[in-house]
Amino acid sequence: MAHVHVTLRYFDGCPSWRTADERVREALERTGRTDVELRYERVETQADAERLAFVGSPTILVDGVDPFAVADAPSGLACRVYPTPEGLRGSPTVDQLVAVLAAAVPPT
Numbered sequence: 001m002a003h004v005h006v007t008l009r010y011f012d013g014c015p016s017w018r019t020a021d022e023r024v025r026e027a028l029e030r031t032g033r034t035d036v037e038l039r040y041e042r043v044e045t046q047a048d049a050e051r052l053a054f055v056g057s058p059t060i061l062v063d064g065v066d067p068f069a070v071a072d073a074p075s076g077l078a079c080r081v082y083p084t085p086e087g088l089r090g091s092p093t094v095d096q097l098v099a100v101l102a103a104a105v106p107p108t
Helices: 016-031 046-052 094-104
Strands: 004-010 036-042 059-062 082-084 087-089
Touching: 004 016, 004 094, 016 036, 016 094, 059 094
Parallel strands: 004 036
Antiparallel strands: 004 059, 082 087
């Protein structure tokens, strides 16, 4: 299994990143992805948000790619929402994250 990097980008003013962190960790447990390195990247300024093309907190990147990306989403220090089976929420569901992690590196 190849090594996978997951980055959780957030800013302190958004409480949803902590829920996302818990859900990412649970998804990692469910998938048995012991090869994943989980990193945290705090976005502190609007300039940082623009430089990183940060579309809101939390943003979850898998090997540098946002699997939940929406075309033309604006950059900025804002709380992000995700479409889930329960409607718009501040974080993807654990099941959505499990699907993303399972697809990150197909089984060999």
